[in-house]
Amino acid sequence: xxxxxxxxxxxxxxxxxxxxxxxxxxxxxxxxxxxxxxxxxxxxxxxxxxxxxxxxxxxxxxxxxxxxxxxxxxxxxxxxxxxxxxxxxxxxxxxxxxxxxxxxxxxxxxxxxxxxxxxxxxxxxxxxxxxxxxxxxxxxxxxxxxxxxxxxxxxxxxxxxxxxxxxxxxxxxxxxxxxxxxxxxxxxxxxxxxxxxxxxxxxxxxxxxxxxxxxxxxxxxxxxxxxxxxxxxxxxxxxxxxxxxxxxxxxxxxxxxxxxxxxxxxxxxxxxxxxxxxxxxxxxxxxxxxxxxxxxxxxxxxxxxxxxxxxxxxxxxxxxxxxxxxxxxxxxxxxxxxxxxxxxxxxxxxxxxxxxxxxxxxxxxx
Numbered sequence: 001x002x003x004x005x006x007x008x009x010x011x012x013x014x015x016x017x018x019x020x021x022x023x024x025x026x027x028x029x030x031x032x033x034x035x036x037x038x039x040x041x042x043x044x045x046x047x048x049x050x051x052x053x054x055x056x057x058x059x060x061x062x063x064x065x066x067x068x069x070x071x072x073x074x075x076x077x078x079x080x081x082x083x084x085x086x087x088x089x090x091x092x093x094x095x096x097x098x099x100x101x102x103x104x105x106x107x108x109x110x111x112x113x114x115x116x117x118x119x120x121x122x123x124x125x126x127x128x129x130x131x132x133x134x135x136x137x138x139x140x141x142x143x144x145x146x147x148x149x150x151x152x153x154x155x156x157x158x159x160x161x162x163x164x165x166x167x168x169x170x171x172x173x174x175x176x177x178x179x180x181x182x183x184x185x186x187x188x189x190x191x192x193x194x195x196x197x198x199x200x201x202x203x204x205x206x207x208x209x210x211x212x213x214x215x216x217x218x219x220x221x222x223x224x225x226x227x228x229x230x231x232x233x234x235x236x237x238x239x240x241x242x243x244x245x246x247x248x249x250x251x252x253x254x255x256x257x258x259x260x261x262x263x264x265x266x267x268x269x270x271x272x273x274x275x276x277x278x279x280x281x282x283x284x285x286x287x288x289x290x291x292x293x294x295x296x297x298x299x300x301x302x303x304x305x306x307x308x309x310x311x312x313x314x315x316x317x318x319x320x321x322x323x324x325x326x327x328x329x330x331x332x333x334x335x336x337x338x339x340x341x342x343x344x345x346x347x348x349x350x351x352x353x354x355x356x357x358x359x360x361x362x363x364x365x366x
Contacts, residue, residue, distance in 0.1 A: 014141050015108060016119045018082070018134065020126040021145035022345055024185030024238050027122035030145065031078040034120070041072035047081035051096065058085075058096055059103040066107045066117075074116035082121040083128045091128075101130045108138045147183060147345050150176050156184050160191040167224040175228055180315055181237035181346025191223075193231035198223045237315065237346045251306040259300065266291065266308050274312040274348050292356070302354065309350040317343055317351045321358035332359070 006013040019027045035042035043065055050061040062085075069075040079085070086101045111117055121139060123129060133139050148156060154176035161172065179187065198221060205217045253263055273280055273287030280287050293301040302318070309316035317339065324335040336359070343349040353359070 012137075014118065015111060015137060016121070016133075016139035017141045017143060018126065018129075018139040019120065019122045019143045019145050021124060022147065022183060022238070023124050024183040025145045025147065026184045027145050028078070028080055029184070031076065031120045031122065035076045035078075038074070038076070040116075040118075041069065041075040043069045043072075043075060043077045045077065045079045047079060047084035051085060051100070058100050062100065062103050062107065066111075069117050070111075075118075077117065077119045079119065079121040081123060082133075083123045083125045086130050086133055087128055088130050089132075101133070105132055105138065108133075147181060147347075153179050153182060153187060156187045157191070160188050161223075164191065164195060165222045167222045169225045170223065170228065171225060175232070178232060178313060179237075180313070180348055183238060186235065186238050190228070190231050190235050193235060194223050194227040197227040197230045201227075251303060251310055253307055253311060256300060256303055256307055259304070262304065263307075266304065267311075270308050270350070271312050274314060302352065305350060305352040312348060312350065314348040314350050315343075315346045317349060319351070319353055321353060321355040321360075324359055 019030065021027060032042060034040075045062075045065050050058055050065070052058045052061065065077060069077045085097070086104055087097055089098050089101055092098065108119060111119075119139075126142070134142070154173060157172045157176055161170075175190075179190065182190065202217060202221060205220075206213055256263070269288040269291055277287075293304065295301060305318070306316060308314075319339055324332055324339070326332045326335065339351060343351045
């Protein structure tokens with residue numbers, strides 16, 4: 001909007017911005033909002049759509065997009081899923097992908113200084129993009145669009161519920177506090193599910209054979225806190241959908257008989273750091289990172305882990321050790337990394353590794 005600012009100080013304005021983060025966090029929405037606020041022409045390129053089996057067609061599609069944007073400048077070119085068209089050239093076997101990366105580099109370097117074009121791109125795998133694209137003069141600004149915190153989740157909830165008829169008992173702050181790891185699209189799905197549950201409850205009063213629905217029934221519709229509770233029970237963060245998840249289990253300390261000393265230790269080592277992180281920070285203490293349960297089968301190890309997760313109101317990932325093992329080279333290590341990446345994205349989270357001895361044997365005797 002104000003290119004003269006950069007011209008007066010003698011520098012070139014940023015040419016490329018790379019946004020990265022988990023799916024559903026709002027990267028595409030952010031790009032559209034920027035274009036709308038600046039009044040710039042918005043040109044969307046869906047990465048996989050420009051790829052073609054015909055020789056030279058993929059590069060031609062990319063060139064046409066840049067030419068179209070230049071004719072309509074000021075413009076924003078938004079490349080969604082850039083990792084699909086610009087993977088690391090040394091890691092790909094396809095000649096087409098290499099040519100597309102080279103073409104994209106040439107186009108970004110060849111943009112005229114006063115063309116007023118900014119290239120924005122989005123990916124959830126920034127480290128799989130060719131490093132040549134991430135240097136100064138190309139995608140030199142990188143923005144992490146992360147998982148929203150409770151304040152962010154509350155704002156997203158307010159946006160998605162502003163046109164909904166809510167009951168007086170609905171507490172959006174409470175819902176925001178309970179939706180750990182939820183991204184924008186997860187919260188949109190949660191609100192939709194809560195509304196659908198309200199409609200299901202009123203189905204007995206609706207005659208579907210009639211052309212119109214009674215006005216009294218329509219007036220009585222209103223999403224309640226109970227509907228949101230139901231929606232929370234059937235939904236979970238998209239980051240955790242690929243793994244075995246129990247979303248905040250319903251096991252409490254009082255459901256476990258005995259083991260008082262074990263419970264006390266778990267409260268001190270796991271629950272306190274999650275509930276009161278500021279106190280640990282104040283006294284310079286490092287909370288425990290892991291707890292090892294050992295004992296005969298059936299003594300309640302998994303139950304204790306679920307109770308800890310519930311008392312902390314944390315997400316819970318339960319994985320059996322053998323499930324992570326794979327015959328393919330590097331696959332087992334990748335599976336373990338994925339579990340911890342997903343847990344980090346959905347924090348606070350308790351990761352329960354069952355049958356740990358199957359994946360963490362003594363290295364000296366293995």
